[in-house]
Amino acid sequence: MKATAIASPNIALIKYWGKADDKLNIPLNNSISMTLNELKTTTTVEFSDKYSKDSLILNKKEATDLERVQRILNEVRRIAKIKESAKVVSENNFPTGAGLASSSSGFSALALAASKAAGLDLSKKELSILARMGSGSACRSVYGGFVEWIADKTSDGSYATQLAKPDYWDVRMLVAIIKEEEKEVSSTAGHALAKNNPFLETRLKIVDKYLKDVRNGIKEKDFTKVGKAAEFDCISMHATMMTSVPMLLYWTTGTVRIIHAINKWRNEGLETYFTIDAGPNVKVLCKPKDSKEVQKRLMEIKGVKNVIENKPGEDARIVESHLF
Ligand code: PMV
Numbered sequence: 631m632k633a634t635a636i637a638s639p640n641i642a643l644i645k646y647w648g649k650a651d652d653k654l655n656i657p658l659n660n661s662i663s664m665t666l667n668e669l670k671t672t673t674t675v676e677f678s679d680k681y682s683k684d685s686l687i688l689n690k691k692e693a694t695d696l697e698r699v700q701r702i703l704n705e706v707r708r709i710a711k712i713k714e715s716a717k718v719v720s721e722n723n724f725p726t727g728a729g730l731a732s733s734s735s736g737f738s739a740l741a742l743a744a745s746k747a748a749g750l751d752l753s754k755k756e757l758s759i760l761a762r763m764g765s766g767s768a769c770r771s772v773y774g775g776f777v778e779w780i781a782d783k784t785s786d787g788s789y790a791t792q793l794a795k796p797d798y799w800d801v802r803m804l805v806a807i808i809k810e811e812e813k814e815v816s817s818t819a820g821h822a823l824a825k826n827n828p829f830l831e832t833r834l835k836i837v838d839k840y841l842k843d844v845r846n847g848i849k850e851k852d853f854t855k856v857g858k859a860a861e862f863d864c865i866s867m868h869a870t871m872m873t874s875v876p877m878l879l880y881w882t883t884g885t886v887r888i889i890h891a892i893n894k895w896r897n898e899g900l901e902t903y904f905t906i907d908a909g910p911n912v913k914v915l916c917k918p919k920d921s922k923e924v925q926k927r928l929m930e931i932k933g934v935k936n937v938i939e940n941k942p943g944e945d946a947r948i949v950e951s952h953l954f
Contacts (some may be wrong), residue, residue, distance in 0.1 A: 643664060673743045675737060677747055683715050686720065883932030888912040
C-alpha cells in the first residue's frame with residue numbers, strides 16, 4: 631500500500647482569487663493555467679497498520695500541521711474503505727510556500743500517490759476534485775499543458791480540464807526568484823480577505839472577457855492575446871489584494887523593478903508579460919526565441935537571485951522509485 635507520484639506546479643494566467651466555499655475550495659471564477667516542466671514535487675504515501683497516526687515529512691522536516699493533508703487522506707480512506715494511518719514524505723525541487731505554487735503540485739502529487747497507495751484507480755476528474763480539497767489550484771496540476779478549472783457551485787462540478795497538451799504550443803515561463811523564504815500571509819488567509827472587498831465584485835464582472843481571450847489565445851497560439859490578458863488579470867487580482875482590509879501587498883522592491891523592466895523591454899520591442907501570485911516572485915512569459923535574452927536581462931536586475939526557465943509541463947504521474 632505504497633505509491634509515489636510526481637506533479638508540477640501550475641501558474642495561473644487567469645487567477646483564482648476568492649472562494650464560494652472555504653472548506654471545499656470552490657472558487658468564484660474559472661481560472662486558466664500553464665503547468666511548469668522544470669519545477670516538481672515528488673510524494674510517497676504508505677498506508678500501513680504499523681503507523682499509529684498520520685505523519686508528513688516535507689522537505690526533510692517533520693510537519694506539525696496536517697489539517698489539509700488529512701482532508702485528502704481521510705477522503706481516500708473513505709472511498710477505499712480502509713482505516714490504516716499513512717506516512718507521507720514529500721520533496722520539492724524548488725522553494726516551498728514562496729508564491730511558486732508549491733501547494734498546487736504538492737496536493738496534486740498527494741492526491742495521486744495516496745489514491746494509488748490505497749488501491750484506487752481514480753479518473754482524472756476524480757483526482758482533480760480530490761486534489762482541490764487540499765488546495766484549490768492543485769486541481770489544475772493533475773494535467774500538464776494548459777488547463778482550465780471550472781468554478782461551478784457544487785463540489786462534483788468544480789474540477790479542471792485540459793485545454794491543450796504540453797507540446798501543442800511552445801511558450802516559456804521564466805520564474806524570477808527574488809525571495810525564497812515562506813510568505814507571511816498564506817493564500818488561504820488571502821482568499822478569506824477577498825470576501826468583503828468591493829473591488830472583487832468588479833474583478834468578477836470583467837474576468838469572463840479575459841478568460842475568453844486566454845482560451846482563444848491558446849487555441850490560436852496568439853502570444854500577444856494571452857500575454858496581455860494574463861498580465862491584466864494579474865494586476866486586477868493584486869489590486870483586489872491591495873484593497874483588502876488589512877491591505878495585502880505581496881510585491882517587494884524587486885517585484886516592482888521587474889515590472890518596470892518588462893514594460894520598458896516591451897516598449898522597445900522585446901515582447902514579454904509578467905504574472906505574479908501570492909508572493910513577490912515574478913513569472914515572465916516570453917517566446918522561445920527571446921528566452922535566453924530575457925533570462926540574461928532578468929539576472930541583471932538588482933534583487934533577482936535566480937531565473938528558472940519552464941516550458942509547458944506534463945500531467946501528474948506515478949513513478950516506481952519511492953522516497954522511503
Ligand atoms: O490554491 P491556493 O489556495 O494556493 O490559491 C492560489 C492563488 C493564486 O496562486 C494567487 C492564484 C491561482 O489561481 O493559482
